[in-house]
Amino acid sequence: MDGMMPLEDLRLFAAVARHLSFVEAAKRLGVPTSTLSRRVAHLEEALGARLLQRTSRKVGLTIEGERLLERAGPLLDELASVLDRTVDREEEPAGRLRVTAPVLTGSQRIAPALFAFAAKHPRINVELTLTNAVVSLVEEGYDLAFRMGPILDAELVARRIWSMPFAIAASPRYVREVLHGRTRLDRDTLASVPAVMSRAGGTWHLRRKDGSLDELRPNERHTVNDPRVAIAAAVEGLGVVCAPTDALKPHGDKLVQLTVVGRTVEPRELFAVYPSRRLLPRRVRLALDWVKEHG
Incomplete structure (x- = not known):
């Protein structure tokens, strides 16, 4: 290879590869897409190797492309991080901010925080998708996702945001007619009575009291993928529900909190996640810090 490999060509290749x-x-x-194609072709020519497999419908990495991304990607990220933190960047963050979050937490806490961030930075455009489905961040083009833990995907960086208390509850009528007035249940009873699941x-x-975790599989009578609707179903007496305590509180005396003998309901951890090979753009990093502080 004659001369040095242009760093910009390598950066553009990494973006296409990711x-x-x-x-x-x-x-x-x-x-322009044409510029990207031309610069990646120039890099391939300089290296004497094909890095990408191109078809009319998709792009894939060759073995050489995978090796280059694996070795050069972290170095590019580190360089960008150093530059981002060294250069005095006073310019206003700008651009599209694509985020996905769970329906309940997203609507109650994340959305207000994100839109407050957008109000503070008028050049930011928020695109927030609320879904409980686990979507591919790279394939769907998201900058950031908020997800309940545990995060098992080794390809993702997970940053803990909040610990969210959960509780089990049922309507007064359900307690009276199904639980025979009991609000303190043993584990087997809780597992047997009808439940509304998210x-x-x-x-x-x-x-458990000894610190070990007990995964209980409830008697799933009704299922709805929006926790708010699951809570509403519990208010109607259709079953017990397990939900964030913040989401249960607004229903007041329409729901009765239940306790389990020898056990407490485990809090859930909310994480911000993004691909491990992707450096967070400044606008995304600032938004994440804002949500963590103000959410």
Whole structure:
């Protein structure tokens, strides 16, 4: 190879490789797709190796491309991080901020914080998708996701945001007619009575007195993927529900909190996650810090 490999060509290649899309990478970088294609081809020519497999429908990495991304990606991230923190950046953060978050927490805490951030920084455009589904951040083009832990995907960086207390509750009528007036239940009774679930096949996490975790599989009678609706179903007496205490409080005496003998309901941890190979742009990092502080 004659001369030095242009650093900019390497940066553009990394963007295409991480998104597996010339169109998405061009959109993120603000450069024409034709420019990206030309610069990546120039890099391939300089290296004497094909880095990307291109078809009319998708882009894939060759073995050489995977090796280059694996070795050069972290170095590019580190360089960008050093520059970002060394240079005095007083310019206003700008651009699209694509975020996905759970329905309940997203609507109650994350959305207000994000839109307060957008109000403070008028050049930011927020695109928030509320869903309890686990979506691919790279394939769907999200900058950031908020998810309940545990985070098991090794390809993601997980940053803990909050610990969220959960509780089990039922309507007074349900307590009276189904639980025969009992609000303190043993584990087996709780597992046997009808429950309203926010996820099909889900479990409830209880903590024993010795500190060990007990995963209880409830008697799933009704299922709805929006926790707010699951709580509403519990208010109607359709079953017990396990939900964030903040979401239960507004219902007042329409719900009665239940306790479990020898166990407490385990809090859930909320994490901000993003791909491990992607350096957070400044606008995303600032937004994440804002949500953590103000959410």
